[in-house]
Amino acid sequence: MRTGVNREDPAPRAQPVIKWAGGKRQLIDRYREFFPARFNAYHEPFLGGGAVFFHLIPPVSFLSDSNEELINMYLVIQNKVDQLIEDLSRHKNDRDYYYQIRSLDVRTLTDVQRASRLIYLNKTCYNGLYRVNRRGEFNVPFGKYKRPRFLDVDSLLAANRVLQRAVLMAGDFEMVLENARPGDFVYLDPPYYPVSRTSGFTDFTDRSFSAKDHERLSRTFDELAGRGCLVMLSNSDTPFVRELYAGYRRGIISLTANRPINSRADKRGPVGELIVCSWIK
Numbered sequence: 474m475r476t477g478v479n480r481e482d483p484a485p486r487a488q489p490v491i492k493w494a495g496g497k498r499q500l501i502d503r504y505r506e507f508f509p510a511r512f513n514a515y516h517e518p519f520l521g522g523g524a525v526f527f528h529l530i531p532p533v534s535f536l537s538d539s540n541e542e543l544i545n546m547y548l549v550i551q552n553k554v555d556q557l558i559e560d561l562s563r564h565k566n567d568r569d570y571y572y573q574i575r576s577l578d579v580r581t582l583t584d585v586q587r588a589s590r591l592i593y594l595n596k597t598c599y600n601g602l603y604r605v606n607r608r609g610e611f612n613v614p615f616g617k618y619k620r621p622r623f624l625d626v627d628s629l630l631a632a633n634r635v636l637q638r639a640v641l642m643a644g645d646f647e648m649v650l651e652n653a654r655p656g657d658f659v660y661l662d663p664p665y666y667p668v669s670r671t672s673g674f675t676d677f678t679d680r681s682f683s684a685k686d687h688e689r690l691s692r693t694f695d696e697l698a699g700r701g702c703l704v705m706l707s708n709s710d711t712p713f714v715r716e717l718y719a720g721y722r723r724g725i726i727s728l729t730a731n732r733p734i735n736s737r738a739d740k741r742g743p744v745g746e747l748i749v750c751s752w753i754k
């Protein structure tokens with residue numbers, strides 16, 4: 474029998490180690506009141522920067538993402554943090570060096586070197602984003618920051634501590650169906666359904682998240698809710714998304730957030746945003 478979460482427990486302070494597009498770090502205060510007070514295991518199959526995981530720090534977690542570089546980074550933080558710190562300490566904040574690291578073929582690197590490269594690029598690139606082209610190559614330009622913090626030992630050690638209690642996997646979100654049990658909390662934060670044709674943001678991996686994927690996700694939501702999981706989803710506030718979750722009418726809560734994901738000023742602005750909570754009836 475798994476134990477319930479008591480959020481009064483003192484927990485080691487840990488925070489997201491990388492900045493991630495669509496990251497929920499700035500929204501935690503808005504989300505906090507909606508998280509269930511008690512649950513068994515925690516599942517986050519669109520992990521990204523893991524803002525919700527690092528906020529909740531649950532005793533038992535299943536964390537996954539389709540981005541293999543990202544999951545490799547968390548596995549290295551979990552299991553080889555000392556080697557990672559050593560490797561990160563070799564990096565330099567220099568334009569030519571940045572492009573040299575960016576051009577490396579990850580297939581020729583060790584797991585520690587890949588994790589170190591991802592953190593270094595995330596902290597030194599323009600706008601701190603992870604973006605790849607169609608060939609899966611990281612393509613963000615150098616960020617010209619004065620003192621980027623690519624080696625943050627305290628943050629890595631704190632993440633290492635809390636990740637000891639997590640199971641990490643790379644793969645599609647439907648994997649969550651294999652492990653989630655009644656009473657578990659599942660937080661779903663997919664790439665958002667685009668508000669308009671031009672605002673689509675699907676550069677997290679080399680594959681995009683289509684309308685069909687959103688439909689598949691809503692069926693996964695239904696199946697999890699039907700088996701007694703506490704399921705929470707974040708998405709854009711659009712008629713398409715509202716229609717997909719129409720069966721949870723009372724559980725659909727609209728939030729509005731100012732999320733500077735895009736560097737182009739004309740595409741910033743408030744994005745209508747909602748959450749769906751399966752247990753609010």
Ligand SMILES: C[S@@+](CC[C@H](N)C(=O)[O-])C[C@H]1O[C@@H](n2cnc3c(N)ncnc32)[C@H](O)[C@@H]1O
Pocket residue numbers: 493494495496497498518519520521522523524525537538539540644645646647662663664665677678681682686
């Ligand atoms: C909005 S981000 C999650 C942000 C995260 N909540 C945070 O606070 O940083 C969406 C994530 O979904 C991942 N993703 C895209 N398609 C996926 C799929 N089919 N299955 C699992 N993860 C997927 C992306 O790699 C990305 O990390």
